Amino acid sequence: MPPLDPGPFFDVLAERGTPTLVRLGRALDIAPNGPTTYGIEGLAELVARAAGWLDALGVERGDRVAVVKPNHWDHVLLACAAARIGAVPALLSDRLPAETLQLLLKRLDAPALVTTADTLASADAAGTDLSAFTRRTLTLDGPARGAVPLEDVRGHRPPPPRRRPDGAPLAVMHTSGTTGLPKLVAHTSETLIHRIAAAEARRLPLVSPRGDDTVVQATSYAHGRALTWTVSVLWLAPREAVILDSYDPRRAEPVLRAHPPTVVEAAPAAFVRWQSLAASPDHPFRDVRLYVNTFDAVHPPTVRAFLGATRRRLPLWVQVWGQSETGPLTFRCLTRRSVRAVGRRHPTTRDLGRPVPGKTRLRVVDPQTLRPVGRGRPGLVLARTRTLCAGYIGETERLRAKVTDGWFATGDLGIRTRSGRLLLLDREVDTVRDGSCVEIEDVIHDRLPEVVEAVVLGRASGRPLPVLVTRDGTLDRAAWRRAMADLPPLAEPVLVPDGRLPLTATGKVRRQELRDRLLDGAEPYGTGHWT
Structure with a gap:
């Protein structure tokens, strides 16, 4: 098993002579005057310096260190720095x-908070003092009331790396929060690194980075995927790793053109935002051999657009389904043929493929009795996996309530086909009667290209409500009726201006917040018991 412990990870890479160059879309928040290109030795030095800052701040072995800052890869570097001195990054x-950050910080009870003065000021303007739930606060971008500025801890010599038992807490990250308050998920080195990252760090045909690859990542770096991606991809030593902090195509395009990718992994929201780039005559995706999407299912037109954009003869799209609590559970390889539109109904991407071989087992059960249902029948999806998290911080009973005889309730509804594939229907709390919100949303995107985002909100009484964002803010109602003619009856769609949907850090819609805004407290059709 490769030595993937995140604390000394960059030191080990440097000792191996790993040649990868890391390119950044902008300078890091922990080195705002630093370069946008790093070699591995430079990153090892930066992580060691950051470990010295935390040590100077008084962080001790086993302490939780909360990191709240704008999205960038230094979320991961700070996590490595905390792990290097035996602390637990959150x-x-x-x-x-x-108000959500305030509650999560209260649950964490972290002795130290690393943040920015701007983040503190934004929270203060909303009536929240983020530093009230920690003993010491470090600001990266200048002084703030009650905080230690970075200048005061620079130059502190870091202690040598401290190892921890594999079963001890390694890191805490939060779930997306689409259905309500995010949960704080705790993982150990055993689950997050030795069982998830190490599996991906083994070189596999077609789907692993190669030495001549330029690998692009665009995600929320506060989520667990960012840490496992960093460890596994850099261990495989591609030529370049290009890291984007924003899904905005205007910011991504110059970086992608300067460093044309051969492998792209991104959140579905990033692919949606970049679809216009893929359609341009001189786009930067011409040499991509592999696309990977995580966090959520992606709509078929998006997959079709990017697979059609590359000049490679047989490009692949790998769709991975999993959760913060479990890591990857299923995967499916999509090709141009598998997403080709044929007739009126689309080839859905809610077919999530098969469980990860040797790692995961799935079961579909009746949500009321938890008894297995037959193949081809819908039910609650349970997973049995050795990568299950250690628990939820501040909610000690919650994980126990979601696990029965070793089977974890994902909160998703699905169908196992006769061949063993998983068809995703919905989150249980978001479902609709006799249908699937996810599939309806896929159909809307497939038949109405002017729709940028479609969200279908189910309710216990009344027709499901479609909420749409279109490219120009308008909708041809006659075209809408024609497109929806063979679907279950829906309410008249509500148009929302671009940029006004409530989104998570990964770009998913906060459905519960949208329900509260548009459905005036109407009860959902699902129970929400398994969120």
Whole structure:
């Protein structure tokens, strides 16, 4: 098993002579005057310096260190720095509402908070003092009331790396929070590194980075995927790793053109935002051999657009389904043929493929009795995996309530086909009667290209409500009726201006917040018991 411990990870890479160059879309928040290109030795030095800052701040072995800052890869570097001195990083997105951050920090009870003065000021303007739930606060971008500025801890000599038992807490990250308050998920070195990252760090045909690859990542770096991606991809030593902090195509395009990718992994929201780039005559995706999407299912037109954009003869799209609590559970390889539109109904990407071989087992059960249902029948999806998290911080009973005889309730509804594939229907709380919100949303995107985002909100009484964002803010109602003619009856769609949907850090819609805004407290059709 490769030595993947995140604390000394960059030191080990440097000792191996790993030649990868890391390119950044902008300078790091922990080195705002630093370069946008790093070699591995430079990153090892930066992580060691950051470990010295935390040590000077008084962080001790076993302490939790909350990191709340704008999205960038230094979320991961700070996590490595904390792990290097035996502390436990807890990564939080600054895009969470201030009151949510306050509650999560209270649950964490972290002795130290690493943040920015701007983040503190934004929360203060919303009536929340983020530093109230920690003993020491370090600001990266200048002084703030009650905080230690970075200048005061620079130059502190870091202690030597401290190892921890594999079963001890390694890192805490939060779930997306689409259905309510995010949960704080704790993972150990055993689950997050030795069982998830190490599996991906083994070189596999077609789907692993190669020495001549330029690998692009665009995600929320506060989530667990960022840490496992960093460890596994850099261990495989591609030629370049290009890291983007924003999904905005205007910011991504110059970087992608300067460093044309051969492998792209991104959140579905990033692919959606970049679809216009893929359609341009001189786009930067011409040499991509592999696309990977995580966090959520992606709509078929998006997959079709990017697979059609590359000049490679047989490009692949790998769709991975999993959760913060479990890591990857299923995967499916999509090709141009598998997403080709034939007739009126689309080839859905809610077919999530098969469980990860040798790692995961799935079961579909009746949500009321938890008894297995037959193949081809819908039910609650349970997973049995050795990568299950250690628990939820501040909610000690919650994980126990979601696990029965070793089977974890994902909260998703699905169908196992006769061949063993998983068809995703919905989150249980978001479902609709006799249908699937996810599939309806796929159909909307497939038949109405002017729709940028479609969200279908189910309710216990009344027709499901479609919420749409279109490219120009308008909708041809006659075209809408024609497109929806063979679907279950829907309410008249509500148009929302671009940029006004409530989104998570990964770009997913906060459905519960949207329900509260548009459905005036109407009860959902699902129970929400398994969220």
